[in-house]
Amino acid sequence: MEILRHVVVLVHLVGFAVLFGAWVVEAVNGKRRFTRVMDWGLAIAAVAGLILAAPWGIEYELNYVKLGVKLVILLAIGALLGIGRGRQRKTGSLPPAMFWAVGVLTLTNAAIAVIWR
Ligand code: HEM
Numbered sequence: 001m002e003i004l005r006h007v008v009v010l011v012h013l014v015g016f017a018v019l020f021g022a023w024v025v026e027a028v029n030g031k032r033r034f035t036r037v038m039d040w041g042l043a044i045a046a047v048a049g050l051i052l053a054a055p056w057g058i059e060y061e062l063n064y065v066k067l068g069v070k071l072v073i074l075l076a077i078g079a080l081l082g083i084g085r086g087r088q089r090k091t092g093s094l095p096p097a098m099f100w101a102v103g104v105l106t107l108t109n110a111a112i113a114v115i116w117r
Contacts, residue, residue, distance in 0.1 A: 015045030
């Protein structure tokens, strides 16, 4: 059970890496657009995160306040990606604030995961 949980944590981290990695590529190449790869990363992190939010394979209490905050931030990232991709399609451009918000919120969720115990 414990090993299986660690595998799900690994999948969760892959989701984070895909989302944040895809965002960094866009930030560095100067295009600053939302891509499908970001959607995939978020979906992987979300599914694995929700599985980890259940107390199995551990002997300590989960911090549900922390998990609730992470869930709200994840939903905000999802809303930004959804609205932003719609705007990109219709107008051909993405407001810079929306682009930067996704990177900052993704990093915030990782920071919360690591720092808030
Ligand atoms: C973009 C969204 C998210 C990012 C970037 C993210 C990032 C991370 C990172 C980097 C870790 C590893 C921390 C460590 O082991 O010290 C982690 C662990 C974890 N995350 Fe997330 N997370 C996200 C969303 C969520 C959501 C929505 C949930 C559930 C509501 C969740 C639940 C968990 C749990 C339970 C762990 C601990 C796993 C364990 O040690 O058993 N995450 N997350």
